[in-house]
Amino acid sequence: MKVHRKILTHFLSCPSPIDKEGYLYKKKERTGVFRRRWFVLKGNLLFYQDRPADRHIQGAIVLEGCRVRADDSESDFSLVFQGLRTYRFSAADRHAQKEWLTCLATASHRYMSVLLRDLGLQYRGETQGSCSTSTEVRLRRSCSTEVRHRGSSPSLPPPPPPLLLWGALRPRKSPKPWARRNAHVTPIRGPAPFSSEWPRVDFDPLTEFSKLHEVYGAEVRRELKRNMKTQVEHFLTSDLPPELSTFSQVWHYPNLKGYCL
Amino acid sequence: MRFNEKELISLSRQPSEMAAELTMRGPKKGDVFKKRLVKLVVNFLFYFRTDEEEPIGALLLEQCLYYFLFVVFLDEAERKYQFECDTEEQCGEWIDLIIKASYEFMRRNLIFYRTEIHKLTGKDPLEQYGISDETRFQVSNATLAEICIPLPI
Numbered sequence: 001m002k003v004h005r006k007i008l009t010h011f012l013s014c015p016s017p018i019d020k021e022g023y024l025y026k027k028k029e030r031t032g033v034f035r036r037r038w039f040v041l042k043g044n045l046l047f048y049q050d051r052p053a054d055r056h057i058q059g060a061i062v063l064e065g066c067r068v069r070a071d072d073s074e075s076d077f078s079l080v081f082q083g084l085r086t087y088r089f090s091a092a093d094r095h096a097q098k099e100w101l102t103c104l105a106t107a108s109h110r111y112m113s114v115l116l117r118d119l120g121l122q123y124r125g126e127t128q129g130s131c132s133t134s135t136e137v138r139l140r141r142s143c144s145t146e147v148r149h150r151g152s153s154p155s156l157p158p159p160p161p162p163l164l165l166w167g168a169l170r171p172r173k174s175p176k177p178w179a180r181r182n183a184h185v186t187p188i189r190g191p192a193p194f195s196s197e198w199p200r201v202d203f204d205p206l207t208e209f210s211k212l213h214e215v216y217g218a219e220v221r222r223e224l225k226r227n228m229k230t231q232v233e234h235f236l237t238s239d240l241p242p243e244l245s246t247f248s249q250v251w252h253y254p255n256l257k258g259y260c261l
Numbered sequence: 262m263r264f265n266e267k268e269l270i271s272l273s274r275q276p277s278e279m280a281a282e283l284t285m286r287g288p289k290k291g292d293v294f295k296k297r298l299v300k301l302v303v304n305f306l307f308y309f310r311t312d313e314e315e316p317i318g319a320l321l322l323e324q325c326l327y328y329f330l331f332v333v334f335l336d337e338a339e340r341k342y343q344f345e346c347d348t349e350e351q352c353g354e355w356i357d358l359i360i361k362a363s364y365e366f367m368r369r370n371l372i373f374y375r376t377e378i379h380k381l382t383g384k385d386p387l388e389q390y391g392i393s394d395e396t397r398f399q400v401s402n403a404t405l406a407e408i409c410i411p412l413p414i
């Protein structure tokens with residue numbers, strides 16, 4: 001199968017956000033030797049090369065259908081593709097290992113898709129109140145993999161305002177399921193408004209989201225340390241049943257509900 | 262550049278957002294339109310010869326430009342991979358799904374929902390998942406991504 005590598009490498013070099021980067025040791029399958037590589041996680045792709053400034057990319061791992069697993073030692077972990085390959089890594093220390101585990105576990109497109117669906121439902125619930133029409137109930141039950149006739153669902157809520165459609169030219173009769181909103185459309189050629197310019201309801205307009213997030217983050221970190229530490233450790237070291245290979249399955253597994261993994 | 266081919270082939274067999282027989286043409290001079298089974302799985306577009314199990318190729322759907330009737334995949338040379346549908350409506354559906362399949366699109370939506378839910382409820386919805394501090398969900402990242410839009414041709 002041909003994978004268009006130039007598209008992958010272009011994606012790596014484009015200015016879209018990098019989710020994590022750093023040195024890791026990667027175990028070579030054939031020889032069992034660990035070699036140090038520079039890893040860059042972008043979206044659901046994990047790229048690796050010899051050094052950060054290298055133009056030559058040695059490889060890319062597509063992170064779909066795998067689960068992360070902490071291995072026996074304090075710094076080792078694996079990416080397990082059930083029935084296929086297992087990639088083994090070694091981080092600098094336990095802290096680095098945990099950071100990589102969390103961000104790799106939450107990297108897959110499937111994970112993002114389920115998370116997005118959950119938040120979307122929560123958002124619609126908050127904005128539309130508790131009354132559910134039959135359409136809403138159908139939407140809640142629908143799986144993200146179903147193909148829907150979007151043109152015939154006028155009750156779908158409008159999409160988030162600050163959307164850029166990557167230069168798309170709309171067809172004359174596009175099957176838009178929602179009404180056009182241009183209150184906050186970001187100009188394609190101009191800079192996006194900073195988060196502090198987004199409309200607020202309850203907050204001092206001079207307060208930036210980053211400051212809110214800082215306060216928030218501190219609270220979450222405290223809570224994490226108190227409650228989550230042992231739970232996450234337990235989860236990381238226990239073996240999942242083989243059928244739980246995708247996030248959506250993990251999410252519905254009763255004992256693990258509420259975990260980001 | 263190595264990649265995990267077997268895992269990608271396995272991915273091409275997973276349930277897809279959309280699969281249909283389209284005609285497609287590659288970017289090289291002399292490439293002709295050919296009938297292919299095109300399948301959208303996560304943010305990859307796989308294309309098969311009809312009735313074959315293994316895909317001929319996989320295209321990553323990030324940083325693309327979309328025009329009615331065809332998609333431009335960005336690499337250094339801005340190669341054009343053209344897809345044609347039977348109807349205008351079908352084309353619109355494909356473009357809609359491809360845009361929504363992009364990881365960057367999803368990330369920005371997530372950040373939007375996070376911010377809005379926080380405004381409405383006073384709570385960070387990612388806290389319950391323990392992922393509030395993950396880099397990919399930070400607002401500053403959304404702003405950065407929006408600035409870097411490729412200009413339409």
